[in-house]
Amino acid sequence: MDSTAQNKRNLDVATVPRPGSDEELVVRLAAGDAGAFDQVFDRYHKQIYNFIRKQVSERENIEDLVQEVFLRVFKSAKNFDPEKKFSSWVYKIALNEVKRHWKKSAAKQTYSLNTPVGDEGSDSERQDFIEDLRELPENVLERENFSETLKVLIDRLPDKQRTVVILKIYHELTFEEISEICECPLSTVLSRMRYAVNKLRRWLGVDED
Amino acid sequence: MDCKKIQDVIFNFVYGESSEAELLATRDHLEKCGDCAREKQVIEKLLDKIKNCEAQETVTEDCRDRMLSKIKNSLAGEEPAS
Numbered sequence: 001m002d003s004t005a006q007n008k009r010n011l012d013v014a015t016v017p018r019p020g021s022d023e024e025l026v027v028r029l030a031a032g033d034a035g036a037f038d039q040v041f042d043r044y045h046k047q048i049y050n051f052i053r054k055q056v057s058e059r060e061n062i063e064d065l066v067q068e069v070f071l072r073v074f075k076s077a078k079n080f081d082p083e084k085k086f087s088s089w090v091y092k093i094a095l096n097e098v099k100r101h102w103k104k105s106a107a108k109q110t111y112s113l114n115t116p117v118g119d120e121g122s123d124s125e126r127q128d129f130i131e132d133l134r135e136l137p138e139n140v141l142e143r144e145n146f147s148e149t150l151k152v153l154i155d156r157l158p159d160k161q162r163t164v165v166i167l168k169i170y171h172e173l174t175f176e177e178i179s180e181i182c183e184c185p186l187s188t189v190l191s192r193m194r195y196a197v198n199k200l201r202r203w204l205g206v207d208e209d
Numbered sequence: 210m211d212c213k214k215i216q217d218v219i220f221n222f223v224y225g226e227s228s229e230a231e232l233l234a235t236r237d238h239l240e241k242c243g244d245c246a247r248e249k250q251v252i253e254k255l256l257d258k259i260k261n262c263e264a265q266e267t268v269t270e271d272c273r274d275r276m277l278s279k280i281k282n283s284l285a286g287e288e289p290a291s
């Protein structure tokens with residue numbers, strides 16, 4: 001959207017990448033440099049670990065998923081488009097891994113706490129209303145601990161809305177970056193954010209503040 | 210910019226990601242409309258609250274090493290030394 005920022009980024013990429021920058025690392029990665037791989041892993045594994053942790057319900061899967069993500073990063077580094085932002089590319093791979101996991105879990109059991117996998121993320125007021133009618137987990141709002149409450153409520157958001165909320169609030173990415181990661185238009189990202197926040201507000205009863 | 214349109218741009222505004230034109234129009238509306246200004250405050254407060262209640266989980270050195278060595282093993286398994 002912001003074409004000046006985009007142009008600036010393109011110009012940066014066109015010049016020789018700074019040593020130790022993501023751009024330089026990905027070039028070395030593509031050439032099979034193992035040292036570069038360690039650096040990429042150390043730069044991103046905490047973020048990716050935490051991103052995945054909030055998206056899957058079974059703790060034991062987190063490490064496996066993180067490994068899958070970085071295997072893919074390593075193997076497909078040669079296909080990385082240097083016009084794009086490297087960190088967004090890593091997140092996109094992580095999100096795809098999470099989606100694969102959701103599908104597998106859904107096939108194994110009717111796991112989904114919220115919308116079925118593949119659902120457009122219920123970007124609609126009507127869907128919001130229907131979800132509100134479903135019972136909240138017992139006593140969730142009476143819990144002493146706000147972060148516990150919030151955790152339950154965020155888990156309860158439709159997958160696609162939850163992804164946007166997590167990337168925005170906890171990972172502090174721009175909406176532009178999130179739209180690249182989620183492979184959807186900026187306007188869709190913004191509406192997912194809006195629906196998610198409105199839902200959390202209702203569930204938390206924030207309005208009577 | 211009217212009250213309905215504000216809903217579409219409020220998150221851009223709150224996070225400082227509005228375009229120039231959007232920024233001016235949003236600011237202008239918020240100055241004139243108490244309802245939307247209050248709405249913006251509620252949203253900001255909530256976002257803040259959500260942000261502050263969850264710290265990143267640290268990945269232990271053990272966990273880091275375990276993951277990294279599994280990745281390397283699996284790469285080595287697929288691509289025997291060239």
Ligand SMILES: [Zn+2]
Nearest residue numbers: 211212242245
């Ligand atoms: Zn208004």
